Amino acid sequence: MDNQRFEKLLGRYLDEGLTADTKAEFERMLLASSEARERFWERARTNSMLRQWGQESWGSQFEAAGMADEQSVSSCEVTEPDLVGDCLMDPLEDTKLSQDRKVVRQPSVSWMERSVSWMGWIVAACVLLVTGMWSLRQESLQRPGRGNMSQVVASQTRSAETQLIQQADWVALLRRSIGVQWSGLGKSPSIGEPLMPCKLEFDSGLVEIQTRRGALMVLEGPASLEIISDMEVRCTRGRLRVDVPPPAEGFMVQAPYVNLIDRGTVFAVEVSESQDTEIHVIDGMVELISPSGLEHQRKLLAGESVVVASVGSYQEIPSKAKAFLSESRVRSESRDINIERRKAWERRRDSLSKDENCLLYFDFNRTNRGDTILTNLASKTDRSTDGTIIGCDWTQGRWPGKGAVDLKNMSDRIRFSLSGEYSTLTCVASVRLDSMDGLVNTLLSSGVGSPGDIHWQIAAKGQGEGRLSLGRRVATIRDELDQYDSPPVFRNEQFGTWIQLAFVWDAAEGTVRQYVDGTLVSVDPIRAEELGQAGKLRLGQVEIGNGSQPVAALGNPVRNFNGRIDEFVVFDTALESEEILAFQELGSTFWSNGGRTSRWDDPSNWSGGVVPSSHDVVRIDRSGNDKLKLADATTEGLNSIYVGSAASKVGVFDIDGGTLVADGHSDRHSRVGVAGGDGVINQSGGAVTVNSLQVGLDAESKGVYRISGGTLNVVRAVRQFSSIEVGSKGGLGVFEISGGRVLTRRGVTLGNAGGNGIFRVIGADAEAIGMGSLQSGDGFWIHNTGSTLHAVVGEQGLTTISIAEVGDNGGGDVVFADGALLRVGFEGVPRAGSWDVMKWQGKLLDHGLEFDREVDQNRWSFHFVDTDSSGEPDTLRVTASEFYASHVMRN
Known part of the structure; x- marks a missing residue:
């Protein structure tokens, strides 16, 4: 590509100076070179952003750090038809006030319709920056005590540069x-x-x-x-x-x-x-x-x-x-999902409101008690704890038909009274933040200045960032707040989207935890002096959504929350992390063993007190004495089962009987050991049906599925491909069968995408191991490098893995990659003989199956055998020699 010619044509294009011929030449250059396309879009984006920044900056508002004793807020009028003056604001305490302002905007013109040149916009941007600095300087000269002017100018320059960079980043x-x-x-x-x-x-x-x-x-x-x-x-x-x-x-x-x-x-x-x-x-x-x-x-x-x-x-x-x-x-699918999510929310709301630890539950659904009364649904409380809505407007919540209140003005708030002091307290709120008007945006505030009063808020930090901040008033001479702050967790881009916020005060553990969308964002030790005061929080007179007086005045900072709230819950206990996550993942039910019975059908063993039902995703992240047991319960229509579902989580699930069906959504897979977690399923009885099964998924994950009795039916396929996937994406997975029956619709993949999979068959007690024999699906076996097929010969021999072809259109194939491993051994006394490990009805593609290095190849051998006289091998057979048997017996 002729770079000089390209730059010339690009400049003409941006100036709309291309003729029909040069336009065709320019398009050919773009089609022929990825470098040309990249340079084109970079120039076009920068050109467009400079223009947009130039237009929007005519109405921008300069802010500067001022003295704490400044007592007035300036405003300015637009007196020139094409220039908006700069308004300089005085902070009051640590709060940045937000003022309405008139902004004159130029008509919106697309970047392809510009009538000025690239260089023209650079000049315009420079003039704009100089003009803004001059205007700011004039304000500074008129107002003494403004601080270092060079710092203000540098701040404005960095702000403009940051704006351009931020606009350039997202695509x-x-x-x-x-x-x-x-x-x-x-x-x-x-x-x-x-x-x-x-x-x-x-x-x-x-x-x-x-x-x-x-x-x-x-x-x-x-x-x-x-x-x-x-x-x-x-x-x-x-x-x-x-x-x-x-x-x-x-x-x-x-x-x-x-x-x-x-x-x-x-x-x-x-x-x-x-x-x-x-x-x-x-x-x-x-x-x-x-x-x-x-x-x-x-x-x-x-x-x-x-x-x-x-x-x-x-x-x-x-x-x-x-x-x-x-x-x-x-949109239709989204509506269906919203209906499911709302039903799941309603089930949990009805259960949580009956929880003996629930102090307050506002669901923000309007009742016949009037527009200003918010009923506390917590069953342990009386009507004196109902909320009063002041100034807010009713609006739509997370889903159509779900109520919420909209808070905009400094007078908008919800008031309620809840007496008592608490050494453990959990608060969960579903909010939609529409803007951060000031440095502090209050979610919850209590009391009238007594020790133990709390203030929970979103605090602005940096340009377009905010953090969660929980403060507790302590008994000091200055009557100050001890603050517990999260890292920045909010950005301007999140305005207008629903998020879940929570804090957990746990004086027994000595920690404060805060969460965003169910994810732990901060955990801080409670300061020793607060624990010395028993570390209690005080509620009393409480306000939601505001922490300021309804009229702005000197010394009265703006602390109102600007947005919507559609759920607010307070517990007098410290909820676990998975219980917080359940508020965000409405389709998930988390095993807690809260009732300490380990039984599936005990509601107190599940987060929110709700036993899993249709279309739920069940997450099991407890082990040892807290593991889950299914003995005689029947559950149907679940979407999927996750055991060991997150980093550092360990889950164990024992299935001794009953019926478990997780095929409620065709695209959902059940998983054992995922996203860095460790999971184990031990099935000794019962009937289990899942869509598809992944064991050991993702790096640092370990998964084990052992079946010694009962039936396992896998009725669909992972990613429309495998019914069972063992060891995938860097994970380690083990699937072991020593009894019962396993049937799948499609095939098995060992060691996909850098994972390591082990498929182990022990003895001959398994009734059937049929891949592709369920629901008219073709089976297959894909065995990748480094993964292992492990055959353990028992006293009665070995159950053979069957790979089925349905119909005559292909299928039932077996693929061994170069370096696929075979391991063999005995469960009991060694002996000489031959055993069929696998039979298939399709074709064999062997690129290099080999024995594991721990197998003594002087005593073991394997062969691909043609048992049906078709001329093609259809069986993997292993043989132990007489020498091997006699050698073992002598030793």
């Missing part, structure tokens, strides 16, 4: 997330969160993403999508539908064997596990480009579809565009 927004099981150990993105270039991976569910240029994507799992820029993504797995509006024309989707460039289009892409790529054009036109040289290869029009199995190979296929979710169908 897309996560609009919706429906039933998603995120992959890996990292933090999953939140709804409404702006996304910088990143990779999104999830095993099931769907997400809706919109780029900053307006391209709307619906991605169905299992999926892996890398967001490169606001005009380019890379999809290596999943089903992707893309709606491209005119501002995003030219949007590119990279796929394994082809790149797609939009030309005013709606299209869909599906990338399979084998990396085959299907392309379906719903409307408009798509250009298919080679990923190697980026040369144009062909065009697809509306209604046309192809599959690409290698670079340049296109095969026409029937269109299945209707199978991809549109935005309207996503």
Whole structure:
């Protein structure tokens, strides 16, 4: 590429000076070079941001640190038609006041419609910055006691630079997330969160993403999508539908064997596990480009579809565009999920309100008691603890039909009275923060200045950041607050989204814990002097959503919360972390063994006192004496079971009898040892049915499933592929069968994506080990490098693993990778003989199965045997020699 020529054309493009010929030349350069595209978007984004920053800064409000005794707030009028003056505000104590101001905005013009040059905007930005500094200096000269002017100017300059950087970082927004099981150990993105270039991976569910240029994507799992820029993504797995509006024309989707460039289009892409790529054009036109040289290869029009199995190979296929979710169908799915979540919330609300430790429960659903009365649903309290709504407006909560109150003004608040002092206290609130008006945004405040009074608030920190802060008034001469602050946990981008907040004061343990969306964000030791005062919190007269007087005045800082609240709960006990998480993950039920009976059907053993029911995800993270036991209960319609579900969590689940069915949602997988946790399931009886099973998933995870009795039916497939996956994504998994029966719809994968899997068969007591024999599915066996098939021969021999083909269209295949391991041994007395470890009805692809290094190959051997005279091997057989038996007997 001619860099000098490209820069010249780029400059003309930004000045709208291209002719038809030079425009065509410029487009060819962009198509031919990824470097050119990157330089183009960087220049275009910077150009657009400078213009936007220039326009918005005409109405910006400069703030400077002032003296504490300054007692007035200045305002200014706009007297010139195209310039807004700068308003300099005085802080009162530690609080930044927010003032309404008039802002004159220029008409919005897209970056392609600008009529001034690139250099013109640089000059304009510089003039703007100088003008702002001059105006600020004039204010400073008129107002003595303002501090160091150079610090103020430097602060404003850094602020402008930070604004430009922040605007340049994000490229897309996560609009919706429906039933998603995120992959890996990292933090999953939140709804409404702006996304910088990143990779999104999830095993099931769907997400809706919109780029900053307006391209709307619906991605169905299992999926892996890398967001490169606001005009380019890379999809290596999943089903992707893309709606491209005119501002995003030219949007590119990279796929394994082809790149797609939009030309005013709606299209869909599906990338399979084998990396085959299907392309379906719903409307408009798509250009298919080679990923190697980026040369144009062909065009697809509306209604046309192809599959690409290698670079340049296109095969026409029937269109299945209707199978991809549109935005309207996503909204429908979202409504269904919201209905399920609200039902789960209602079940837990009804249970928690009966909890003997529940002091206060406001659900913010309107009753016939009037618009200003908020009923306390806690059954242990009387009507004197009901809340009074002052000034707030009723509005919608997290879901349609769910009530909430909207707090905007300094007079808006909820008042209630709750007497007593508490050495343990838990508070959980569901809120939607719409802005941080001041340095302090109060959630809860109590008392009238007595020791033990509490103040829980969101404190602004830095530009666009906030942290949770819990303060307790202590008995000192100055009557001050001891503060317990979290790291910054809020950003401006979270405004308008619902979040769960909680604190746990536990004087018995000597700690203060704070949570955001069920995640522990801070834990601090209670200061020794407070423990010396018995470490108690005092409630008394309490206000929610405000900590300021209803009229702004000197010495009366603004501390009001600006947003919505739709749930507020207070307990006189210290809730565990999983109980806090249950407020956020409404579809999850957490095992606590609170009743100390270890029984499934005891409500007191579950978080919130609710026994799992239809469409719940059950999470078991207790072991030892607190492990879960299923003996005779019957539960159906669960979505999935997680045992050892998070980092540092250990879960054990014993199934001795009863019926457990977890197939309520087709995309949900049951997991043992996931996200860094350790999990064990011991099944000695009963009937278990799950969609699919993953044992040992993610780095630092360990999972074990042992079955010695009962039945295990796996009726679907992990990621539409394996029914049982043992050791995946760096995890260690063990599946062991010594009795009972295991049947699956599809096959087994050992050691996927860097994991290590062990499949162990002990003796001949297992009734059946059938892969692919359930619900008309084809079985298979995929055995990756380093993973182990372990056969332990018992007194009666060995139960053979059966890999079934259903019909005659292929299936029932067995694949051993190079370095796949086989381990053999005896459960009892060694002896000579041969035993069939595995039989299959499909084909064998052996790339290098070998014995584990602990196997004595002088005494053991294995062979692939043709037992049906088909001319192809269909059995894996191991043989122990006579020499081996006699040698062992002599020793």
